[in-house]
Amino acid sequence: MGFKDFCFKKSLWLFHYGGASCNNCDIEILDCLTPRYDVERFGMKLVGSPRHADVLLVNGSINKRDKDRLLEVYDQMAKPVKVVAVGACGCTGGIFAEGIPFAGPVDKIIPVDAYIPGCPPKPEAIIAGIVKLIETI
Amino acid sequence: MGAHILYFLVYPGFLFTAIVGGLIAGVDRKLTAAVQFRKGPPVLQPFYDFFKLLLVKETILPASGSKITFLLAPVFALSGISIAAVLVMMPLLGINTGFEGDIIVIFYLLTIPSLTYIIGAMASGNPLASVGASREMKLIIGYELTFLLVIAAIIYKSGAETSLYQIIQTQQAGSVHIGSISGVLLFIAGMFCTQAKLGLVPFDMGEAETEIAEGAFIEYSGSAFALIKLSKYMLFFTLPALIILLFMGGVQLTGIHVLWAILKLVAVVLLITLIRNTNPRLKINQAMRFFFVWMNALVVIAIVLSYFGY
Numbered sequence: 001m002g003f004k005d006f007c008f009k010k011s012l013w014l015f016h017y018g019g020a021s022c023n024n025c026d027i028e029i030l031d032c033l034t035p036r037y038d039v040e041r042f043g044m045k046l047v048g049s050p051r052h053a054d055v056l057l058v059n060g061s062i063n064k065r066d067k068d069r070l071l072e073v074y075d076q077m078a079k080p081v082k083v084v085a086v087g088a089c090g091c092t093g094g095i096f097a098e099g100i101p102f103a104g105p106v107d108k109i110i111p112v113d114a115y116i117p118g119c120p121p122k123p124e125a126i127i128a129g130i131v132k133l134i135e136t137i
Numbered sequence: 138m139g140a141h142i143l144y145f146l147v148y149p150g151f152l153f154t155a156i157v158g159g160l161i162a163g164v165d166r167k168l169t170a171a172v173q174f175r176k177g178p179p180v181l182q183p184f185y186d187f188f189k190l191l192l193v194k195e196t197i198l199p200a201s202g203s204k205i206t207f208l209l210a211p212v213f214a215l216s217g218i219s220i221a222a223v224l225v226m227m228p229l230l231g232i233n234t235g236f237e238g239d240i241i242v243i244f245y246l247l248t249i250p251s252l253t254y255i256i257g258a259m260a261s262g263n264p265l266a267s268v269g270a271s272r273e274m275k276l277i278i279g280y281e282l283t284f285l286l287v288i289a290a291i292i293y294k295s296g297a298e299t300s301l302y303q304i305i306q307t308q309q310a311g312s313v314h315i316g317s318i319s320g321v322l323l324f325i326a327g328m329f330c331t332q333a334k335l336g337l338v339p340f341d342m343g344e345a346e347t348e349i350a351e352g353a354f355i356e357y358s359g360s361a362f363a364l365i366k367l368s369k370y371m372l373f374f375t376l377p378a379l380i381i382l383l384f385m386g387g388v389q390l391t392g393i394h395v396l397w398a399i400l401k402l403v404a405v406v407l408l409i410t411l412i413r414n415t416n417p418r419l420k421i422n423q424a425m426r427f428f429f430v431w432m433n434a435l436v437v438i439a440i441v442l443s444y445f446g447y
Contacts, residue, residue, distance in 0.1 A: 008193045010185040035175040040166075043178050043185055048350030051197060051358040054189075078195045078358035 008054070009137045011043040012082070012130075015053030017073055020096070021060025024120035025087040029057060031123045039127065042134070050076045055133070058106045059086040061096035067103040074110045082133060083112045086126065088119040149226035151219045155367060158374035159183040161402075165373070165410050172414045183370055187363050196359030202262030207356070210257030211364035217249025218368045222375045228301035229382050230390060238299045243379070244288055247334065250368050251277050254343075254353045257365075261356035269352020272421050273336075273343035279428035280333040280340075286436040287327045291383050294320070294443050301382060308386035315384040318447045322439035324384050326432045328405075331376045332412055333424070335369075339416040340424055377405040 018026050032039045033046060047053050050073050062070060074081070085106040088094035093105045106112055113136060116129035144150055163180035170177025179185075198204045224243055227234050236242075251273060258270035292299055294314055295307040314320040333340040344352040357365055381387065381401050388398030419427065 003188070004192045007185045007188040010179075011182065011189045035173055038170070038175040038177070040170065040178050041176050043182050048346045049355045051356060052351065052354075052362065054194070076197075078197050080193065080195075 005137055008080070009134050012054045012134070013047045013052055014044055014055045014057055015047060015050050015073070015077070016057045017059075017070060019058065019060030019062045019066040019070070019089070021087075021089065025059035025090070028120045028123055028126060029059065029086060032126050037123045037127060039130065042130070044130070051078055053077055053081070055082045055084060056110075057084050057086055058112075059090045061089040061093055061099075062103050062106060062109060063096075063099075063101040064103045065101075067109055070106075070109055082114070082137075083110055084114045084116060084129065084133060085112050086116045086129075087121055088117055091115045091117050094119060144227065144232075145219070145223050149230050149232075150223040151371075154219070154222040154226065154371045154374050158370035158372070159187065161373050161377070161406055162370045165406065165413075168407065168410045169414055172411070183366070187366055187370075190358075190363035190366060191360050194359040194362075196361050197356075199261045199263065199356050203260040206260035207257055208361055210253045210260065211357070211361045211368065214250040214253040214257075214368040215364050215371075217246055217253065218371045218375065221246035221249075222371055225301070225375050225379050225382065228305060229378055229387050233302045235302075236300060239301055240288055240292065240299055240304070243301070244285065247372075247376075247379075248277065248281065250372060251334070254365070257357070258353035258355075263356045265349045266353055266355050268349050269343050269345075269355070273353055275421050276333055276340060276343060276424060279425040280330045280432075283326055283428050283432040283436060284330040284334075286433065286440070287323050287330065288383075290319070290323050290436060290440045290443060293440065305382060305387035309389075313384065313386035317443070319439040319443035320384060322435050322442070324380075326436050326439070327380055327384065328408060328412070329428075329432060331380060332409060333428070334376055335372060335409070337409065337413040339412075339419045342418055342421050342424065345418060373406075377402060377409065380405050 016026070016029060031037060056074060056077060058070065074083070083106070085091050089096060090106050093102055096102050097105075103109070114129050114133040116126055118125050121129070146152060160180065162183040163178070166182060167177045167180055199207060221243055224236070224239050224246065255270045255273050258266040291304065291314065295304045298304050298307055308314060315324050336344055344354060349355070354362065354365060385401050388394065388401065390398065
C-alpha cells in the first residue's frame with residue numbers, strides 16, 4: 001500500500017445524493033455524523049460541493065428524472081470516486097423496483113463500490129459498509 | 138543569500154509554518170470534537186486531507202470563466218501568506234531583520250489570501266462562488282478598518298515604533314500590551330479580526346457550507362484546492378503568532394520560556410476554537426455592523442484610554 005492510497009483512505013469526503021427517497025436513509029446517514037457514531041473519527045466529513053467529494057452516497061430509488069441528475073453529479077466529481085449505494089432502494093430498487101418511473105438500481109447507471117442493504121440500514125450497518133469500502137482501497 | 142532562502146523556504150518560513158499550521162488545524166478539529174462530545178479525527182488529519190487533494194485527486198477546470206486566473210489564484214494566496222509568515226515569524230523568533238515599517242507591510246500581505254480567494258471565485262464562473270466572493274469582499278471592507286486601527290493603536294502604545302522587532306523589545310522591556318485596560322480592549326477587537334480573517338464561525342458567511350456549499354471554493358478540486366487548504370493552515374498559525382507578537386510580548390526560546398511560548402500559542406488557538414464553537418453564523422449585514430459600529434468604537438475607546446495612560 002503506497003502513500004497515496006494511505007492518504008486517500010484516511011480522508012474520504014462524502015457527498016450525499018438522495019434520489020426518490022422516503023428520507024429514512026437520509027436520517028440514518030446523518031445519524032452517522034452525530035456524536036454517538038461520529039464517522040469523523042475516520043477522517044470523513046460531509047461536503048457541500050461534489051467537486052470536493054471522494055465518496056458519493058446514493059440512497060432512494062432512482063427514477064427517470066433522477067437518473068440524469070445522478071449522472072450529472074457523478075460527472076462533476078473529481079476522480080477517483082467511490083460510490084456507495086445505501087438502503088434497499090439504492091441496492092436493488094426495493095419496493096419501487098417494478099414501478100413505471102423506475103430507472104434501474106444505482107449500479108445500472110454508475111459503477112458502485114459498496115452496497116449497504118437495509119430499510120433503512122442502521123448507523124452501525126452504514127459504518128460497517130464504510131469500513132468494507134476502506135478495505136477495498 | 139543562502140541563509141535568506143533558508144529563512145524563506147524552511148525555517149521560519151514556508152515549511153515550518155505549514156507543518157505547525159497543519160498541526161494547529163488538527164488540534165482545532167480535535168477540540169471542536171471535544172466540545173461536541175465526540176472523539177474526532179486524528180491530529181494529523183489536515184496532512185492526510187492535503188496530500189490526498191494534492192496527489193490523488195484530479196483537478197477540474199471550469200468550462201466557463203478564466204482558467205489561468207482560476208489556477209493562479211491559489212498560488213498567489215500561498216505566496217502571499219508565505220511572505221507574511223516569514224515577516225511575522227522572524228521577529229517573533231528573535232531574528233532582527235532591521236526592517237522599519239514591516240507591521241504595515243504585514244497588514245497588506247495578510248489581505249492577499251482573501252483577495253486571491255475572491256479573484257479565484259470570480260474566475261470560476263459559478264454563481265454560488267460569486268455569492269461567496271461578494272460576501273467575502275464585504276467582510277474585508279468590514280474588518281480591515283478595525284484591524285488597521287488596532288495596528289495604529291499598537292504602534293502608538295509602543296512609542297511610535299513601526300518595526301515588529303522593536304515592538305517586542307518595547308514589551309519585553311516594559312509591560313506587555315495586554316496587561317493594560319486599553320490593551321485588553323484592543324485584544325478583543327484583534328481576536329475578532331483574526332476570526333474574520335481565518336473565515337471561521339461566526340464570520341464564515343463567505344464559505345457557508347450549508348447555504349452556498351463552500352461558496353468561494355465551490356469549483357476548486359484536486360491540487361488547486363490543496364494549495365488553498367495549505368494557505369488556510371498557514372494563516373491559522375501566522376495570525377495567532379501575530380496576536381502573540383502584538384499583545385503578549387512575543388516569545389523567548391531559551392530554557393523554560395519555550396513552554397511559556399507554547400502555552401501562549403495554545404491559549405490563543407483555544408480562544409479562537411471556542412469562539413468558533415459557541416457562536417452561530419452571522420448574516421453579512423450583522424457582521425459589517427459589528428465591525429463598523431461596535432469594534433471600531435471599542436478600538437477608538439482603547440486609543441483614547443491609552444492616550445491617558447491606562
